[in-house]
Amino acid sequence: MKTTDYIAFSIGRLPRGYIFTYADFVTEVSKKEAVIKALNRMAVAGKISKLSKGKYYKPENTPFGILQPSQSQIVKDLLEEDGKTIGYLTGYSIYNQLGLTTQISNTIQIGKNQIRSGFKRDRYTISFIKQPNTITKDNIRLLQILDAIRYIKKIPDVTLEMSCKRLLAILQTLSDKDLLTLVRLALKYPPATRALLGALLNQIQPTQLTRQLLKGLNPVSKYKFPGVPQVLENSDKWNIV
Numbered sequence: 130m131k132t133t134d135y136i137a138f139s140i141g142r143l144p145r146g147y148i149f150t151y152a153d154f155v156t157e158v159s160k161k162e163a164v165i166k167a168l169n170r171m172a173v174a175g176k177i178s179k180l181s182k183g184k185y186y187k188p189e190n191t192p193f194g195i196l197q198p199s200q201s202q203i204v205k206d207l208l209e210e211d212g213k214t215i216g217y218l219t220g221y222s223i224y225n226q227l228g229l230t231t232q233i234s235n236t237i238q239i240g241k242n243q244i245r246s247g248f249k250r251d252r253y254t255i256s257f258i259k260q261p262n263t264i265t266k267d268n269i270r271l272l273q274i275l276d277a278i279r280y281i282k283k284i285p286d287v288t289l290e291m292s293c294k295r296l297l298a299i300l301q302t303l304s305d306k307d308l309l310t311l312v313r314l315a316l317k318y319p320p321a322t323r324a325l326l327g328a329l330l331n332q333i334q335p336t337q338l339t340r341q342l343l344k345g346l347n348p349v350s351k352y353k354f355p356g357v358p359q360v361l362e363n364s365d366k367w368n369i370v
Contacts, residue, residue: 132163133170140177145189146198148180148205181250200237203253207239216241217269219258219276224284229277229295232285240264240272261317271311274299278329279322281354290356296329312338316345321352328357328367343367 136154143149151164165183172179178188178195180203189196200222201208208216220238224230236254242264244257260272274296277284281292303311308330315326327342343366351368358364 132160133167136164136167137171137176140171140187143187145187146196146202148184148186148198148202150183150185184250200253203250204237204239204255207241207255214264214266214269217260217264217272219273220256220280221285223273224277227273227277227295227299229284229292230287234285240276262314268310268314271303271307271314274311275315275318275322275326278325279318281325288356289354290360293329293357293360297332300329301333308338312342315342320346320350321354324352324367324369325354325357328361328364328369331363331366332361 139154140149151161151168154164155161168177168185171177172185177185179185180198186198186202197203201218204216204218208214208218216239218237219240221230221232221234221236222238225233235252236256237250239255239257240260241257242260244259247254247256249255258276262268262272264272277292278296281289281296284292300308300311311326312330315323318326323342324346327339327346330336330339330342346368348368351370354364354369357369361369364370
């Protein structure tokens with residue numbers, strides 16, 4: 130089978146929106162340059178779309194135009210390496226998924242242990258936040274919740290009071306095991322995050338779960354979250370003003 134025919138056949142079997150590079154084919158076709166040329170010809174012909182240099186996908190046409198790949202596909206090379214989780218989606222897209230805002234952003238934020246400078250990829254701006262905890266597939270959802278608490282003031286088109294009410298609803302869906310893990314992970318977050326998490330958890334149920342969070346806070350420090358004391362009854366205990 131010719132290189133072009135093999136590439137076309139292989140791409141035909143891929144799901145729409147799946148992002149691929151020449152590396153997806155070199156295990157079968159050893160001629161790297163031939164693969165790259167074939168992909169570029171297909172992109173020019175409109176058979177595939179080019180996301181950025183060396184990255185392509187099968188376009189999906191809808192009545193509203195071409196459907197873009199999911200954000201996890203667009204940055205999958207930044208989320209996983211050799212089968213190991215090295216990053217996770219956070220920020221604006223996750224605020225939307227968590228029901229904290231209805232806005233959708235062209236900025237894709239990624240949590241990683243080692244961060245790098247932001248850059249553009251197609252119409253998206255990729256930015257990074259440093260995650261001090263080890264990142265695993267099992268704890269990503271909890272890290273996303275903690276990030277939402279940490280950056281609660283930056284959640285667009287919503288008040289702090291509304292965000293707290295939504296976060297309370299999210300926390301109530303977590304199992305006791307997840308809540309324990311959440312607290313453990315929070316210990317590496319800034320004091321203001323730990324204070325707000327503690328107040329949120331205490332609102333759900335009086336528990337010793339938050340003792341470790343409170344113990345690590347400076348008793349004279351104040352944490353400014355305007356409007357939150359009207360939602361969380363125990364804000365004074367956590368020095369939230």
